[in-house]
Amino acid sequence: MAAPDRRLNIAWWALRIGLAIEQLVAGSDKFFNKLADWGMYLSPLATHMIPVEPSHFMRAIGIVEILLGTCLLTRWTKFASYAVMLWLIGIAINLVTTGMFYDLALRDCEVAIAAFALAQLSTFRERSSALERRAQTQGETR
Secondary structure: OOHHHHHHHHHHHHHHHHHHHHHHHHHHHHHHOOOOOHHHHOOHHHHHHOOOOHHHHHHHHHHHHHHHHHHHOOOOHHHHHHHHHHHHHHHHHHHHHOOOOHHHHHHHHHHHHHHHHHHHHHHHHHHHHHHHHHHHHHHHHO
């Protein structure tokens, strides 16, 4: 990558690793329920809608977050970034409907913006790599 692109690459890696760790840690804790009582963050609306106990539901949520964190570290970074963004917006909506936790909802919206930025940087990297490959191929055929 060219010099200006190198800085974008560093930002891409920082977002990718940071978001993956956040999803893996939060998901693991929701599965094992060691750091927080995650069930208290479920809105009454959600607890009435889900057909299982909140603790079982939060374990499933943990599995989804672990999968999303893992996908961020694979070749599906762009797709996973959009999924994380939507996931966090859903969590923020849930938090707002509790009538509490507005600070956490705001934080999740900000992290969702970071996930969107990672998706956009991933698109830029893909296009940049494709252009470089095309330029190399054209240079070899001349």
